Amino acid sequence: xxxxxxxxxxxxxxxxxxxxxxxxxxxxxxxxxxxxxxxxxxxxxxxxxxxxxxxxxxxxxxxxxxxxxxxxxxxxxx
Numbered sequence: 130x131x132x133x134x135x136x137x138x139x140x141x142x143x144x145x146x147x148x149x150x151x152x153x154x155x156x157x158x159x160x161x162x163x164x165x166x167x168x169x170x171x172x173x174x175x176x177x178x179x180x181x182x183x184x185x186x187x188x189x190x191x192x193x194x195x196x197x198x199x200x201x202x203x204x205x206x207x
Contacts, residue, residue, distance in 0.1 A: 135196030137171035
């Protein structure tokens with residue numbers, strides 16, 4: 130599914146921009162490292178609440194994460 134691939138690529142890009150490791154993101158989301166790695170690989174569908182938490186964490190819109198928009202928008206990242 131193309132949307133999951135885009136989501137994974139954007140998660141990886143945003144994580145790296147903030148100098149975070151995959152392990153850091155797994156802890157933030159309270160998931161296993163392997164599960165987070167699968168998210169970045171585009172191999173797992175994520176719950177809506179997790180998508181919203183990621184958008185808030187990175188200060189972008191859910192549409193940006195899903196590849197529906199190129200405009201990052203959203204509130205500033207913490």
